[in-house]
Amino acid sequence: GWDARLSASAGLLGLGGTLYQRNALWQAQLTPPLTLPPGWRFAAVAGQAFYDYRGQSVFNARQTELRGVLSYRHEGAALQFATGPMSDQGRAPRPGGNRDGWSYSVWGRVPLWRQAQGELHWSRFDWRGSRDYAPGLIDTRRKQQTAQLRLTVTYPIDASQALVAEYRQVDNDENISIFSYQARQFALSWQWQY
Numbered sequence: 001g002w003d004a005r006l007s008a009s010a011g012l013l014g015l016g017g018t019l020y021q022r023n024a025l026w027q028a029q030l031t032p033p034l035t036l037p038p039g040w041r042f043a044a045v046a047g048q049a050f051y052d053y054r055g056q057s058v059f060n061a062r063q064t065e066l067r068g069v070l071s072y073r074h075e076g077a078a079l080q081f082a083t084g085p086m087s088d089q090g091r092a093p094r095p096g097g098n099r100d101g102w103s104y105s106v107w108g109r110v111p112l113w114r115q116a117q118g119e120l121h122w123s124r125f126d127w128r129g130s131r132d133y134a135p136g137l138i139d140t141r142r143k144q145q146t147a148q149l150r151l152t153v154t155y156p157i158d159a160s161q162a163l164v165a166e167y168r169q170v171d172n173d174e175n176i177s178i179f180s181y182q183a184r185q186f187a188l189s190w191q192w193q194y
Contacts, residue, residue: 001033003043022052029069039074045082060091065103076111088127096129096142112153119152133176143175162191 006028013021027047034042049063067084088099105123112118129142149169156162170183 003029003031005029019054021054023050025049039072041071041073043069043071045069045084058090058092058094061088061094062091063088067103076117078107078109080107081105082107086125086127096133097131099127099129099142099144101125101127101144114155116153116155119150119154121148121150123148138176140176142179144179145173147171147173160193164189164191 006026008024008026010024011022012019013023025047027045029043029045031041031043036042045065045067047065051059051061051063053059064087065084067082069080069082071080072078082103082105084103086101086103088101090098103123103125105121107119107121109117109119124145124147127142127144127146131141132139133142147170149167151167153165154162155164164187166185166187166189168183168185168187170181172179172181174180
């Protein structure tokens with residue numbers, strides 16, 4: 001009755017025509033055979049991500065996470081709650097030292113009119129630095145709260161095409177004001193799958 005899944009990915013990011021970052025990620029999900037009401041499921045997820053910044057090794061890091069995920073599915077609708085601790089360990093001394101924190105997320109999908117679907121994803125990450133960010137210049141331990149919201153409506157035109165309207169919002173609230181920001185984005189796109 002146990003279910004296990006393992007995934008891995010790797011990526012490259014360029015900036016200005018040169019390699020800026022390499023990254024790799026692995027994640028494992030374990031679902032125990034719990035007796036839950038119909039449609040409900042619980043899983044534990046653990047993973048690690050590795051970041052390597054070319055020319056800026058002070059930002060190289062290993063991020064580790066452990067989350068509990070409770071999900072529900074019924075007749076085309078789905079809902080998911082997740083939370084757990086996170087750790088961000090630098091591979092070299094860096095401003096603010098290592099970070100620890102928690103992640104929280106809510107995701108949902110519901111059928112709308114004429115085969116359209118609505119999707120909501122909200123997440124928040126709370127990080128705390130292990131030491132002052134820049135002693136002598138910024139004598140404060142960094143505390144970061146990043147909330148992200150994504151609302152999407154997908155309207156299928158036919159079996160291979162769809163119109164997608166998407167709203168994204170990011171609120172990065174920090175006790176060191178130079179790092180705080182807000183971002184808003186709205187996109188209307190056409191998708192085609194061969």
